[in-house]
Amino acid sequence: MRTAPFASLRSLFAITDEQAMWRVQTQDDETAFAHLVRRWEGPIQRLCLRMTGDLHRGEDLAQEAFTRVFAKRKDYQPSGKFSTWLWRIALNLCYDELRRRQRREETSLDGMCGEAMAALEAFVAPEPTPDKSLVEQERSELVRKALMQLSETYRTVLVLRHYENLKFREIGAVLEVPEGTVKSRMAEALTQMNRILKPILAVESTKTDGQAVESVML
Amino acid sequence: MNHPSREEWMSYLYDELNADQSANLKAHLHTCPDCKSKVNEWQAARSGLDEWRVPTRHKRVALAQPMVKWAAAAAIVLSIGVGIGRLTSAPPDVRQVRAAIEPEMRQELRREFAQLVRDELDKSASTTLAASTEQTRQLLAEFARAVEAKRTEDYQAINAALDKLQSQRLADFFSLKKDVDTMAVLTESGFRRAQQQLVQLADYTQPANSSNSPQK
Numbered sequence: 001m002r003t004a005p006f007a008s009l010r011s012l013f014a015i016t017d018e019q020a021m022w023r024v025q026t027q028d029d030e031t032a033f034a035h036l037v038r039r040w041e042g043p044i045q046r047l048c049l050r051m052t053g054d055l056h057r058g059e060d061l062a063q064e065a066f067t068r069v070f071a072k073r074k075d076y077q078p079s080g081k082f083s084t085w086l087w088r089i090a091l092n093l094c095y096d097e098l099r100r101r102q103r104r105e106e107t108s109l110d111g112m113c114g115e116a117m118a119a120l121e122a123f124v125a126p127e128p129t130p131d132k133s134l135v136e137q138e139r140s141e142l143v144r145k146a147l148m149q150l151s152e153t154y155r156t157v158l159v160l161r162h163y164e165n166l167k168f169r170e171i172g173a174v175l176e177v178p179e180g181t182v183k184s185r186m187a188e189a190l191t192q193m194n195r196i197l198k199p200i201l202a203v204e205s206t207k208t209d210g211q212a213v214e215s216v217m218l
Numbered sequence: 219m220n221h222p223s224r225e226e227w228m229s230y231l232y233d234e235l236n237a238d239q240s241a242n243l244k245a246h247l248h249t250c251p252d253c254k255s256k257v258n259e260w261q262a263a264r265s266g267l268d269e270w271r272v273p274t275r276h277k278r279v280a281l282a283q284p285m286v287k288w289a290a291a292a293a294i295v296l297s298i299g300v301g302i303g304r305l306t307s308a309p310p311d312v313r314q315v316r317a318a319i320e321p322e323m324r325q326e327l328r329r330e331f332a333q334l335v336r337d338e339l340d341k342s343a344s345t346t347l348a349a350s351t352e353q354t355r356q357l358l359a360e361f362a363r364a365v366e367a368k369r370t371e372d373y374q375a376i377n378a379a380l381d382k383l384q385s386q387r388l389a390d391f392f393s394l395k396k397d398v399d400t401m402a403v404l405t406e407s408g409f410r411r412a413q414q415q416l417v418q419l420a421d422y423t424q425p426a427n428s429s430n431s432p433q434k
Contacts, residue, residue: 030335031328049272136269143270161232162267168234183225186232187260194263201266 017082025073037066040083043164044090050159051094052101053148061097065090087160087174095152139201146196154189157182221253222246231260291330295322 020036023029044065049058068089076085147155160166160174172179222243229235230243247254299319
């Protein structure tokens with residue numbers, strides 16, 4: 001909270017993303033570009049991480065997204081929202097990455113083993129632990145794996161709406177599809193997610209409860 | 219019963235409806251077990267999704283340090299601005315304070331970010347340059363080697379061809395010489411024979427003819 005007054009003061013001088021991008025586009029303005037990176041670095045990193053399920057790759061992809069923004073600055077249409085354009089660039093990079101990964105897995109035996117191991121890990125009971133944060137970590141990992149089982153189409157709307165809190169209308173603009181389509185994809189994504197998560201998380205809960213009971217009995 | 223569509227339920231779950239629409243859908247939930255069960259499933263999925271927590275660290279190696287410096291600089295400028303404002307005017311005028319701070323803040327901000335981006339660009343430019351120079355050097359060396367090899371090969375081929383030509387020429391020369399010699403010898407003997415015949419012809423005498431006639 002110590003930075004709150006400072007932040008509000010800063011907002012007095014803040015320029016909009018579109019203004020900043022316009023400066024980057026017309027004057028190669030380094031300051032404006034730094035402003036955009038600072039403003040959007042976090043959300044784009046999170047998007048790439050959630051889409052690829054890989055923290056480090058997510059960070060690299062976010063860097064790549066900003067490099068691409070600068071490289072393609074002349075392509076930006078000032079009539080459009082900067083964030084819509086940025087989300088789209090980052091998403092396309094994520095799709096490319098996922099496709100590359102899929103090709104690697106298809107061509108290498110190791111990849112198949114990796115997949116099999118990952119699937120196995122999801123069902124093999126881990127060592128019991130009373131540590132709450134470890135339990136949370138496990139559940140978090142299960143959800144990550146479940147999300148990675150969804151197709152890109154459904155994962156995209158889930159990530160943008162649920163995690164990044166974009167409105168359905170904005171997602172429609174990013175993906176260039178009608179708002180209604182985004183909503184029906186969202187409904188399907190949630191349905192599929194429930195189907196995958198229900199048995200896994202139920203097992204995890206009983207396991208955790210069991211541990212709790214055991215520790216009480218001891 | 220008229221059930222709301224899946225799309226409407228999505229807007230409801232993510233709070234994108236106005237108050238009236240939202241109230242209508244909520245009322246429908248109380249009376250429709252089918253919709254309630256569907257919405258419950260979606261809600262369960264939503265709670266599940268919330269369990270995936272991602273680390274909040276940002277890869278800001280290059281940007282973190284200047285941010286701190288920038289914040290410190292801005293804080294100093296800010297306190298100077300506030301001090302000036304307090305001292306100069308009894309009721310602090312926000313506009314004046316802002317006017318006092320804004321240019322310095324902007325300048326500081328611009329300088330900091332410009333420096334940062336320049337450093338980054340310089341670094342990446344020098345790395346790229348070094349890499350490309352090295353690569354160019356390697357390519358040039360390779361090219362020179364290839365050219366040298368090709369040249370030697372051509373040189374050898376030309377030498378071989380020249381040698382062959384030379385020996386062919388010599389062979390031709392000798393064969394020609396032999397032919398010419400043979401011809402000279404033949405011509406000489408031809409001349410001799412002709413000479414002898416001429417001499418014989420010159421020595422030829424008539425008496426043989428006169429001695430033959432009386433025998434007839």
